[in-house]
Amino acid sequence: MPGAKERMREKKMKNQPRSVQYSSRGQGSQASGWVRGHQAEGHRYSQDLPKHITASFFAGARAAEVSVMLKAVSKPTGSCQVFTALPKHMRRRAMSHNTHRLPLRLRDAALRLAERSQRGPEKPPQAKSRSRRARRRHTHLLLEFNRRQRRSRWLETHIWHAKRFHMQNSWSYRLPHTPTAKSYRASYRAMDTHTLLQDLSYFCCLELQGPEEQILRALSQLTSKQTGPTFAASVCLSGARVGRLLLYRAGQYPHGALGPVEFLWRPRAPECTHRQLWIWIHPALKQDVLPELQAVCQCCESVCEVSASSSAAAVDELRNRKRKCTADAAELPAKRLLGDGTRAVGDPVRWESADTHITISDLTMEIVRFRLIGPLAHLVLTDTLHAANEEALRGVCVDADLHQQQRDVFTQLRGVCSTAELPAGCVLGLTVSDPRLTLPQRRGKTVPDLQHISTESSHARDLTLRGVPAHCSQSALWDTSVRDHVTDSRLSEQELNRVRSDVLVPGSAVCVSGVCAVPLLLLHQPGRVCGQERLRWGSGWDLLLPKGWAMAFWVPLVYRGVRVGGLHMSVKHAQFMAQPHFPHDYPDCPAGERCQSEQEAELLEKFKRRPPSKRTNYVKHGCVAPFRCPWQQLVDEWAELVELGGETQSRAGPVQFTVLRSVSVLRQLSAWCSSASAVTPAAAAALHQEQQGALLWVRLRLLGKGRPELHAAVCVPTTSDLQQLTDGQSSGPQEPRHPDPQPESEGSRSVVSHCSRRTLGWVQQGDFSLSSGRGEALAFISLSGLLQMMIQHQRSLVLLRNPSSLQYRYAHVYIDS
């Protein structure tokens, strides 16, 4: 480390005389200064001594040197302690604390030093800041918060989260990652038996408006029927259900995947073909999806809204902050930022097309989205929310009849025992009163009430059988004007507290006249739908609210005993449901690629932080790609291997890898996996020919010990490995240690046949599964490799090996479809 050495030297030489050189001025032939150390070629120091010396000049130079040296001797360097002047054998413990342990001659100096260190380092004089009281004043705090939001957006629940969570910057938001309290198992238990709450407001909502046929025609280019229901699925089209699908670039299926979206149609208004559609996307996906949508809808004209929205005004204010701060008391009061704070003033949020009459609007941060996961999510909701009374409805323009019906359905939810019983993806619109008014005095825990369950059972049976009636999914939340009105008419905390203080019996319900009702939408999340195990696990409800109301609903929900999770829990939720998590598990999407590069840089940095002797030697472990999985290379090599295996079919050349998402093929594979003997070489060859370059998302469960990690290799077992397993002798074979450095012959490193067992793919998410009590992993493997393995062994067993280990473990392959 030359840098460190130089720094050390610099520190050491800080107070040393710099002028220790023969100055050549006036002495003619003296060309070089001193040379350090003994010279190999017998160079003599005294070869060309000066012939004469000017006494005054010489003495002056020496005097300067002496003074510098004296200064250096009298002053210890840097943080040097006094006792370092002592030789090592005379030093004693705690000398720096107890000066009496030092010899007498050093005591004074040590005492001085101790006093100085107690005073602390002398800070450079700071500009005098305002007092804490002034800094914490409301307006100033708001300005400060607004300034801090300029780089990364905050959720409305940010302050609440920042006190309790480790926050991180992702996708230009400041998001909670993990709680500071130890809560991994507790959060799992909450998902399993009670409720876990998450703030998903960072998801972006895109709104499409226009004639139904036009929208459907435009969007049909982005989807494929082979991957499941599309935008036109009849249940979703009526607005009664939420739909989920995967978007592709226009007409490029199966290549050019973009990412998963969730969509919701507004229920049809009578005699109107004009429809409204919300598409919810992950923020990492927005930059890919928005241009694609504009292209297929031919919406290129951006509409600048003259009526400045509140967010634009706030940003404007933000820009002029400095000027305003310096201005006098005449300044406008700082406003809370609502909506997208980082959006520039001129950025368009609406695009429309003259040809297709479709309008696309960007509703990012306009709608708050909470997710409740767990079997009791509906009970938490029924406890927290109370349907608004008639007089409060006036501001929201809701039909009284419809409101009554929605209210009935909502009360029937109490009779349902578990969220998983409801039909997947149903939607309920509702108008509720302010939940802060019915906030309990202290935090409790919602528990199911047997009485409700027995009295409401007949209604609940209807609800579970038929779902929420289609017309009940209508809500005023769809109207921009209503949303804005509701956002503006929110009762402030200050006023609410004033009303609360006037209540005679502390803690009793507060009634405020003239408060606005809040329209909202409840979307059911189906949880785990694929596969055979733990069906419907992780189901829950999503709560959509107009912006500005997040904290008003958040605290009452938390008071019902839910546990709050961050981004880490979202990943784990997907993992327990064996679903790929966006963007990490979508390597064929552009967002997934970006995420992989980021992850690679992060892992590499983490790896380099360790000293070289403490790093894992991936060469010895035979791990080709510990930081990033080379999917393309894997697919290409398997294609070559299969070709060499016999069938001499001409191939068009390397194919871009894709992830297999066709439902029918997955179902076929799933059946083969559960009984591998059913695979015939002919069928496998046909499938291989049809799906070239395909990767497959599989779930692996370890048979015995082991906890799979990220990027663990999935390998093909040899016949003797399988024989050992049936004999019950071993928990897995060992990989022989690879030589380091690698022999020259292995110039081109093959990904597949690098180790003693052929590599099928790599693990994307792996952990000890709390639900099944053993290690579980989610991995991408090559389809060709899997088919070849199943034909060879007639079993769907693979080997798993962590990147930092030589031990293989047996695992069973499951394909959930």
Next chain:
Amino acid sequence: MAEPRSPVSASVPHNPIVLAAPEGSTLEMDPIEFTLRKRLPRKLPKRRNDVYVNMKTDFKAQLARCQKLLDAHREICIHGLGLAINRAINIALQLQTSSQGALQLAANTSTVELIDDLEPEDPDEAGEHLTRTRNNSAIHIKVFYPNP
């Protein structure tokens, strides 16, 4: 083992299944066009001394769990549904014999309504998701120490 959720595919013979559609009318549907997804049975809130028997967990483990519960409670309730009825009875009888007659049993049977969803393969064209209900038997065995 749990019955595999059969995606009603070509392996199923071609006799049309009779569905009770939500409207109450009976429909005849070609099974090829639908995917059958079974919903979970209704789950009632559980007391501490309730044991729901399943076919996935090891028999001995479930027996041991009941035995342990009987140390803390005077009575436990063993529930079994469908295929697990046999096992529930087996566990109850094993408990009784191992207690040398100190335990008594009281069995109740009931019928549980189960819900299946039929998702059309081509959701854009076919009409609605269909839901059908079917019944399955269940047993609830109370295992208790009689009052002296």
